Amino acid sequence: MPTLEAADKAAGRVAYMGDLVIPGMAHAKIVRSPLPHARIVAIDAEAARALPGVVCVLTRDEVRADPDMEEIYGFVYRDAPLVAIDKARHQGDIVAVVVAEDAATAEEAAELVDVDYEELPAVMNVREALADGAPRVHEEFFPIAPELRPQAGTNICHHATIGCGDIARGFAEADFVYEDEFSAPPVQHCALDLHAVVAQVEDGQITVWTNCQSPFPLGRELERMFKMPARVIVPYVGGGFGSKSRDRLECVITAAAKLAGRPVRCVLSQEETFMTFIRPAYANRIQTGVKRDGTIVARRNTFYVDVGGYAISGARSANNTLKVATGPYRIPHAEVNCYAVYTNKPPSSPYRGLPTTQHTMAYEAQLDRIARDLGMDRLEIRRKNLVRDGDTHVTGDYLRSAHARECMEKAAAAIGWDAPLPASPDGKTLRGRGVSCTIKYTLTPARQMSENGAEIALGQDGVFEIRIGTVNIGQGSDTVMAQIAGDALGVGLDALRVVHSDTARVPVDSSTTASRSTYHMGRAVVEAAGVLKGRILEAAAQLLERGADSLALTSEGVEPEDGGGDGGGVSYAELARRVGSPLAAQGECIVGGTYDAPDGKTYPIASTFWTFASCAAEVEVDAETGQARIVQAAAAATTGTAINPRSIETQLEGGVGQELGPTLFEQMTWDESGQLLNAALLDYPLPTMETMPRYEPRYVDHPFEGGPFGAKGMGEVGAVVVPGAVLNAVYDATGVLFHEMPLLPHKILEALDAKSAAAQ
Amino acid sequence: MRPFEYIRPGAVGEASQILAERGDGAFLIGGGSAAVVMLRLGVVRPECVVDLGGVAGLRGIEANGALRIGALTPIRALELDGGARSRWGLLAEAASQVANVRVRNAATVGGAVAYGEPQTDTPTALTALGASVRAASAKGERAVPIGEFYLGPYETVLAPGEIVVGVDVPEPPPHTGGAHLKFTIGSPENKPVANASALVTLDPASGKCAGARAAMGAAGPTPVAAQAAEGLLGEFPSPERIAEVAAAAAEEADPMEDLRGPVWHKRRVLKVLVERALLCATQRAQA
Structure with missing residues (x-):
């Protein structure tokens, strides 16, 4: 079905951040560093302050002068100053706000x-940042998430290793060991809806309107930074793809609003988004040991992620992909090494599954090389090695609903894999096909940090209000939650409305990222609906003086189960009015912990669910x-279970369409002095x-045990599988295996x- | 974007006078497809924007001997014009390849010519067709052959206060075929790596080439008319000869390394585009 808001969006009736007007609001413009790395000697803002119409200028001096304003923010990695204090760490770094x-x-x-900069030597990529005696981007480290481990005295803000089996033994047992290095440059998300914030600090209370993807963690960070309660309101968002998953604008504009003493609005230009969050540069070395028959026995993937000048977002997302860097394959001996490295590039953030996408490109391209070398069919080598239900993943997880092979077969069949390719008599058109397979995690924090709540309340108007923290970012979350609530309650969509992402009105939720909402929020909605349904039946039973078990919820109201609709029931509006006290219930979804498998053993849960996906592509x-x-x-x-097939198809299609850019032609380019050359869509x-x-979506919809009505998440994987399939198709067409996009x-x-x- | 004064004159003379008086502080816009982006990015920061849109008589296409195109004619109108499509097919084809239909509805022929961006399709096609640019000021109007109109990237012979008011394109002789091709990375909205136009006239009696012209865009600071195309004159335009001529044409190009690729690749692409355009033009001339 189309999303609930589709008609309103098509008619221009939906308000985005850019449409928001708060009475009395002033407007902010950020002063940005033109240099990638520079000491800030002095800032002279007098001429700016003297210009008629200027309200105030926020610099490091104003931040330092306010005892109730912390200097450094970041709710994953606390390393970003509100405005640059001692130095600027990337081109476009925030130096002042007017x-x-x-x-x-x-x-x-x-x-x-007028800012007086003393230029410092910059490290513009991972190689430079890791060199002996390299300039340091940060002199100190401030990780918040417990799993982050910086390396003292270096630019490595996080290093971690996971593995299984005995990697040395694995390589020793292999008949052949293949080694390749792959890389991919930074790109920008280019969401249609530009980053925008309106902040208000009034009567000891912060209110922030923003199009961010994580309103609750942001609210808590604002409360810590400014020592007062904060409310975060997120309207409809026109795409983020990860660029809005962490804070970069909200804290600093709140500081500006506090200084201004009135609401302040800041909307970035498209050009500024290139300096705000980007998909990081990636490089890896992947070694794979195989038996002569194509069985993979060992794999080591050492990867480097360029997090840029601040690790506020990039370090943890790099760490999360440790779990998937060996791919959806049965590999007895594996090792993954992750290095997240500070450089003087703009800060990095996730990008629709990143860097799972680059891992997939690497291990899938290498697998085609192995297949060709061993003389094996490319689908056959995958059939032999793809995981199945009951396999143990590199994380130790027991894999369930691991329909990796079915994904591959469906994708390959959809493009007519076995049909002969058109001939090219003059040899000027080279044609080929490629396939790729992936495994993707979802964000799975420790049990005690798990936060996913939902509330459903019956309003006096007889409509069930579903209150969720999930940000409606274009993915259709309101619709899916309404479908889930409707099914769980037994009422139609007309009896439901969704209130989303306002921290004062909905229960806590950690974020709208990592394909997590359908599963996590969906489960919380199912639980809330179950409790509420019981309460409504009880209330109606009292009112109608009948047994609760003889009543049922319908779209119109509570009816006797054998009543045939001719009276004897009560409408929801009447029930709400007559009961008086609010009829509402909350639900939550606690994840993490361990899994008791059918084999009687207990397994860790590194990811609440795993999503498998494949792409098949034909190139010319x-x-x-x-x-x-x-x-x-x-x-x-x-x-x-496919809750809304239409949304699934468009999510997959959108992912494929988006990732074709970075695969074929998108890249951010810097010159030798560290200046970004293409921070504009021109x-x-x-x-x-x-x-x-020509594009065909396919999905594999076996119900997933534990998911809401058997559903799990899939928002990112359409993108993740594209580069591998395209590299392999070009390899097939040209005989050349590319190691970069x-x-x-x-x-x-x-x-x-x-x-x-x-x-010759 | 900085605030600016907005002026919408009603006549060319008036517009010309404002431009002459305000000098560098004035900025002329036609359809605005390039100008608005420049304003928004701060590439230009004028005191006043002079919008040509209110000037009457600059819109429209007349096919009467030569094709006479008013400066404010949208690229889209050129693309769809029946006369242009039947006898100046090369030009209509080039117009049809500009960006996307939304841009083509806004962008104007005069703007594309006056902007002087070496990657733009329309000037390449006009160069192959031997068009002339009509420029007017308060002092009067003059016609400048397109080959003499450009001095460098974004630089033309227009004097201060002088405005492009139209383009005249001579009619190609009978038995002529034309083709325009472009090569872009990513979507066709992007600036092309290169483009090429070709025009081939055949002698119907002998089947030999009676006229051949080729032009290349993004091949140097200004559109490049490839002299090598004349090598086909009096010959049968065989694929082998066309390949040789195209290779020689690419040598005449002086492309620049930029975000769209290195010089060697642009030269290779230009060779391929000229070759394919000449082949296609020949086929069309035979038809």
């Missing part, structure tokens, strides 16, 4: 802030220009309708030239 009566004045005044390469075009693609994912190519191939035409043509030169 507040004025209108946006144009703020913009003009921002140019009048123009042998004369090096242009690769995706002719057709199909993605398949395990969804558990010079930063994005996929559009024209780049979409994007697959720019000149890179492909260069490789084709080298190949024909070698053949």
Whole structure:
């Protein structure tokens, strides 16, 4: 079904952050560092303050002068100052905030802030940052999440290792060991809805309106930073893809609002988003040991994630992907090493599954190399090694609903894998197909930190109000929660309304990230609905003087089960009025802990559920220009029960369409002095309708035990599987295996030239 | 964006006078597809924006001997114009490849010409067709051959206060075929890596080439008219000869390394585009 808000969105009746007007609000413009790494010698804001219409200018001096304002924020990794204190750590780092009566004045005044920078040597990539004697981006570390482990005296803000079996033995048992290095440059999420905040500090209370993906953790961080209660309200959001998962704007604009003494609005330009959060540069070394028959016996993946100038978001998301860096394969001996490294790039954040996407690219491309080398069919080598139910993952988890192989078969069949490719008589068009498979975790904190609540209340108007923290970011969460609540209560969608993501009105929820909402919030909604249903039946039974077990909920009201609808029941509006006290119930979803498997053993739970997915793609390469075009693609994912098939299909399609950009042509480019060259859509190519191939969505909907009506999450995997499939299709077409993306035409043509030169 | 004064003159003379008086402080916009982006990014920060949109008589296409195109004619109108499509097919084809339909509805022919961006499709096609640019000021109007109109990237021979009011495109002789091709990375909305136009006239009696022109975009600071195309004159335009001519044309190009790729690749792409455009033009001339 279409989402509940689809018609309103199409008609322009839905308000986004950009539409929000708070009476009396002033407008902020951020003064940003032009240099990637610089000591801030002095800031002269007098000329800006003197400009008519300027309300105030927030610099390090104002922050330091306020005893009730902490300097450093970050609810995952506390390393970001409200405004730069001693130095700027990336181009675009926030140095000051100018507040004025209108946006144009703020913009003009921002140019009048005179900052004296002393340029420092910058580390613009992981290699430079890890070199002996490299300049330090941060002199101190401030991890908050307990699993984060910085390396003293280096730029490594997190290093961790996991593994299973005995990796040395595994490689010793292998007939062949393959080693490859893969890499991918940063890209930006380019969500349509630009980062925007309105902050108000009034009567000892903070109210922040923002399009962030984590309202509750943000609210708590605001309370710590400013020592007063905070309310966070998130309207409809027009996409985030991870760029809005952590705070970068909210705390600093709140500080500006406190200084201004009135509400302050800040909306970033598209260009500024390139300096706010980006998908990090990634590099890895992957070694895989196989038997002659293609059985994988050992794999080591050592990967480096460039978190940029602040680890507020990037360090933990890199760490989370330790769990999936060896892929959806049965591997008895495995080891994964993660290095999250500070550099002087803009801060990194997740990006629709990141960096699972790059892990998948690496292990899937290498697997095609292995298959070709061993003379094996590419699907066959996967069939042999893909996990099945009851397998133990590298994390020690017992895998359930592991329909990895079914995903692959469905995706491959959808593009006609076995059909012959069209011939190219003149040899100028090279054609090929590729497939890739993945495994993705969901955010699974320790049990005591698990936070997922929902509340359902029957209003006086007879409508059930579902109160959830899930941010409606375009994924259709309101609709899915209403469907789940409706089914659990036994009422139709007309009797339901959803109130989302206002920390003062809904129970606590950790975030709208990592494909987690359908499962976690869905379970909380099911529990709340179950409790509420009992209360309503009891209340109606008292009112109607009948036994509760002879009554049932319908779309119209509570009716006798044998009543046939001709009286004897009570409408919800009447029930709510006559009961007087609110009819409401809360539910929650506690995750983590351990799993008691059918084999009688107890297993850890590193991820509440695992999502499996595959992509199959067919490409055409123009042998004369090096242009690769995706002719057709199909993605398949395990969804558990498909609550809203239409949303699942569009999520998968959106993921594929988005990831074709980074796979084929998107990349942020810096010059030698560390200046970003394409922080504007004029010079930063994005996929559009024209780049979409013929596309088939597929899903594998076996119910998942424990999920709400058997559902699990799948919001990211459509994107995650794209680069691997495309690299493999280009390998199939050209005989050249690429080790990096994007697959720019000149890179492909260069490789084709080298190949024909070698053949002569 | 900085606030600016907005002026919407009703006549070319008036617009020209404002531009001349205000000098660098004034910024002329037609359809605004490029100008608004420049304003928003702060690439230009004018005191006043002079909107040509209110000037009457600059919109429309007349096919009367030459194709006479008013400066404010949307690219989309050129793409769909019956006369242009039948006898100046190369130009209509180039117009149809500009960005996307929303941009083509806003962008104007005069704007595309006056902007002087070396990657833009329309000037390449106009170069192959040997068009002339009509420029007007309070002092009067003059016609400048397009080959002499550009001085460098975003630089033209327009004097202060002078405005492009139209483009005249001579009609290609009978038995002529034309084609325009572009190469973009990612979606067609992006600036092209390169583009090429070709125009081939055949002698129907002998089947030999009676006229050949090719032009290349993003091939140097201004549109490049490839002299090599004349090598086909008097010959049968075979695929082998066309390949040789295209290779020579690519050597005439002087592309720049930028975010869209290195020089060697652009040269290779230009060769391929010229070759394919000449082949396609030849086929169309035969049809």
